[in-house]
Amino acid sequence: MSRSGRLVPGPVPGPVSSGPPVAFARERSELLEIGDETVAVALVVPLQGTAGIFGPSCELCAELAVEEVNRAGGVLGRELRLVPVDGGAAPQRVAAEVDALVSSGAVQGVTGWHISSVRQAVAPRIANRVPYVYTALYEGGERTDGVFLTSETPDIQLYPAMRTLAQERRLRRWFIVGNDYVWPRRSAQAARRYAARSGARICGEAYVPLGTHDFADVLRRVERAGADAVLMLLVGNDAVRFNRAFARAGLDQRCVRLSTLMDENMLLGSGGAATHGLFSTAGFFASLVTAENLDFHAQYARRFGVDAPPLGSLGESCYEGVLLLAALIEQARSLDVRAIGASAESVSFEGPRGLLRMRRRHVRQRIYLAEARGLVFDVVAQLPAGPPDA
Template identity: 60%
Template sequence: MALIDSTPVHGLAEEAPDCREKVLDRRRGPSDPLRIALVVPLQGPAGIFGPSSEFCAELAAEEVNSAGGVLGRPIEFVVVDGGAPPHSVAGEVDLLVSAGAVDAVIGWHISSVRKALIPRMADRVPYVYTALYEGGERAPCVFLAGETPGRQLRPALAWFARELGVRRWAVVGDDYVWPRRTAAAARRYLAQIGGVIGEEVFVALGTETYGDVVRRLGAAAPQGVLMLLVGADAVAFNRAFADAGLHETCVRFSPLMDETIVLGSGAAATEGLFAAAGFFETLITADSLDFSARYHRRFGALAPVLNSMGESCYEGVRLLVELFNRAGSTDLRQIRESSHGLAYDSPRGPVHLRGQHLEQRVFLAAVDGLEFDVLQRF
């Protein structure tokens, strides 16, 4: 079984010297377990994704270890709270990498955390970023397993225009890099199909009340709302949107909408709600059904709900393992040189690496009560 050190290392750089020396003592040799910093949110609006992310990563590690490990070494995790302020997360990971305590970094966390992490890592170890994101990342140390707007947002907006006649949109998003840049991409895509964004509202991460926002949406009367909200923020918005009755005249679409958010929102707040992702638990493919069965067999009926964010962490472990095995080394330079053309089968189906991005199928789904009904493959 993979070892997860579930105590976040938040604040170690500022703690007493004996605590810092304990981390420095974790430097290992080539025959010791391969340790990975698993950066997932344990607090804040994205914290609702943390449990499934940890469980899915653990499942991947157990499967790898039962098959002999990576380059003959078992996987272990050091969990870092990716829901802390970005500079704090970056400091913690920097400490682990500098101490030789980890061989790689993976995880689902928001783009502002990724932006803070990359300069501190200084191309020393591979970094697999599993979250959907705004696109355009080219840092040499990063391999990106998540969906991007060109593969996720662009075909979905065209589908809404073609199938539902929805061309007049509003945007509601959290105020950081992913929502801002994704909204800009949406404006470009809509311009190509005769669509428009008429209203944009960005709120602080952690916003809990949306009365003013839904009033602005009601006055603007869009046909659709592009939701670029994270976790608990999306839950609160869905409830306010439904309470205002806007679901009767306006659809909602989000590239960051999973089973956890749907359950938190409640069936009364999900009418007219759509999502696009590379994985849904209700996706009826051999790969996804097999993954779901393994997850529930391992963790039981009381496990965190399986969702695309959690599955992305499973994906991140798989991608990292494939990179290590292909290179025959944990050295970042050798990994980069050997990574081109890497391909394998995953819960998302066949995937392959191109330009450090994992190319994959994307699916559009409508929420039916508390479940996703997959409508279209892109």
């Protein structure tokens, strides 16, 4: 890129290798040579595995944000640049790669969408060393120094959605289906409290490994439990396969599904025949009709064309992650994590969701409920605030 921020044609760096840290020696050396002229950021998004379905849109949205920041003058007068890391690898391997990049000085920040088990491996290894903007919805409770979070937590997302559906659809018996790791398990703990507050109860729970293909036993358990609602805490392709199996079993005619992780790429993968009675709750949907979102769509289409991966909430979160990281650094006028943390409460930035501000290292946000209409999410409500003890 030129110093003015205009893109200059040239080779695009590929993803960081999943091999041992020594394999990155040449790449890190090259990054260090230009480090004085750029601010490099590790973009950790899934490029494989069950979450790989939305990795490409995450990459493109982050790239779009970097180009926007650079057109506006960059960060501290330096150009921003992404260093891709495959967040779909095993958590400790991802953490080792990010740690190696930080330790060598090859990156001065970290952002991206990746599951909570990856965040839990990465955060302690880079705490107080570089700013880390985590863009995935998560189970709440992250307090590691230097970590800033842009997305939803159960108190502001899951509780109002369960309460609204319980009231409007008279739902009383929830069955939880989730992947077997920290985010679904911790979210299910919250869901048990939320169901009770909504006059409902949890009538069963099932947890499956990431990468599960066969949901026959889980579906039998849902049917035997007499559930009238299913809370889906499944990631990526696992949610896609569950939706298809759910519809084939005819359960979509008797059970509502609610997902807190269902973006437009996953909806498309599920297919229109498998989305009847499917609801999603999130801080962003591609179908939101706002001036900021329409502008975001236009920028994305102009830059990447009509055949680009669909815009969705998870890709949009990576766009925001880059913007927030740039805003944090600019506000502090420093790359020092402590200085960034000290000024974080006064940070705000404009994105596809409008003007957003930080509070206690989390972005304050509006939450919506949407119902799937074939392959499109129809936003039916902006949800009220979460529980009093949020």
